[in-house]
Amino acid sequence: MKLVSPFLKYVVYPYLAGSGYLRRRRGAGPAIVTYHGVLPPGYEPMDPALDGSLVTPEALRQQLRLLKAHYQLIAPAQFLQWCEAKQDLPPRSVLLTCDDGLQNTLTDMLPILLEAGVTCLFFVTGASLSDTPSMLWYEELYLMFLAAPETLSLELSQIGVQAQAAGHEKRGLWVNLVKRLSQCDAAARQALVEQIRIQLRLPGDWSAPYRDASGRGRRFLMLNLPELQRLAASGMSIGAHTLSHPMLSQAPPDVAWSEISESRRRLEQHLGEPVWALAYPFGDAGSVTQRELDMAAQAGFTCAFLNVDGGLGAETPRFALPRVHVTADMALPQFEAHVSGFYRALRERFWTNSSSEAS
Numbered sequence: 001m002k003l004v005s006p007f008l009k010y011v012v013y014p015y016l017a018g019s020g021y022l023r024r025r026r027g028a029g030p031a032i033v034t035y036h037g038v039l040p041p042g043y044e045p046m047d048p049a050l051d052g053s054l055v056t057p058e059a060l061r062q063q064l065r066l067l068k069a070h071y072q073l074i075a076p077a078q079f080l081q082w083c084e085a086k087q088d089l090p091p092r093s094v095l096l097t098c099d100d101g102l103q104n105t106l107t108d109m110l111p112i113l114l115e116a117g118v119t120c121l122f123f124v125t126g127a128s129l130s131d132t133p134s135m136l137w138y139e140e141l142y143l144m145f146l147a148a149p150e151t152l153s154l155e156l157s158q159i160g161v162q163a164q165a166a167g168h169e170k171r172g173l174w175v176n177l178v179k180r181l182s183q184c185d186a187a188a189r190q191a192l193v194e195q196i197r198i199q200l201r202l203p204g205d206w207s208a209p210y211r212d213a214s215g216r217g218r219r220f221l222m223l224n225l226p227e228l229q230r231l232a233a234s235g236m237s238i239g240a241h242t243l244s245h246p247m248l249s250q251a252p253p254d255v256a257w258s259e260i261s262e263s264r265r266r267l268e269q270h271l272g273e274p275v276w277a278l279a280y281p282f283g284d285a286g287s288v289t290q291r292e293l294d295m296a297a298q299a300g301f302t303c304a305f306l307n308v309d310g311g312l313g314a315e316t317p318r319f320a321l322p323r324v325h326v327t328a329d330m331a332l333p334q335f336e337a338h339v340s341g342f343y344r345a346l347r348e349r350f351w352t353n354s355s356s357e358a359s
């Protein structure tokens, strides 16, 4: 099956996009795309697993040109009206969303959106309600692993981790730690991340190069409150992405509930606007269960978004809205294959068990 993906990417998608077939596809319901920000100038991607969701400014411009020419970009407010069954959407509607609230969304992505005259729904965490900028904890952990000695040794009895890892095993340990650390509330998790730093023998200021005013700071730091307020004042919509971005399915009920409901309450308090949308962190089948869908509804959101299975013609349950996750390696025809729903239809037809066999 491995040969299928390049065949799709380099032969099938360009042919179908070039012939206009993709944009002639029809289907009820909008396509929703997920960005994670734009690579700032001066920042060289370090690792595909870390940077694979951020696109270049040129890729974003090209994608917006395509959507404006052949699809119908809708504003978040229109999408909300549609969710509340107050308004229909035009055919081939596309909503732009962007998760995590990294600084580059304000410094590098916003100018491109404004230049194109389009609006986007930005999902931010509770970290953007603070005056002090911080990193996403799981990215901080990944950077620690990159900076650590070749062989890692960790012992964290609180979450039942005792592990050694070298080379490519480090990634498996990181994935395991993301799950285990999601079982804790934000404060306990941050204390454990600090313990990990000490056990990896990294100095207290190890992350300083990632926090400066250069491209690295814009890549890794999240917006602080004044920056978030500037993003909101520019006409963009703001939604919740939980307080601290845990893998919600792993969290005990009280932690999951607080992450979901408090993020809405605190964002509304600081922005003075209703916060009607939630994006589940990570947003795949492993990180979201029925419990989280119920909690999102109970917490007063109008709708909530996954990060998989999107594209025109998808089913659109209000608390499990599918999205197209835009990645750095997507050429324009592949992007269109996903937005048009062609990729999802192909996958449902031929690869029912896994979304990772082709892209």
Ligand SMILES: [Zn+2]
Residues within 6 Å of the ligand: 099, 100, 241, 245, 281, 282
């Ligand atoms: Zn996220």
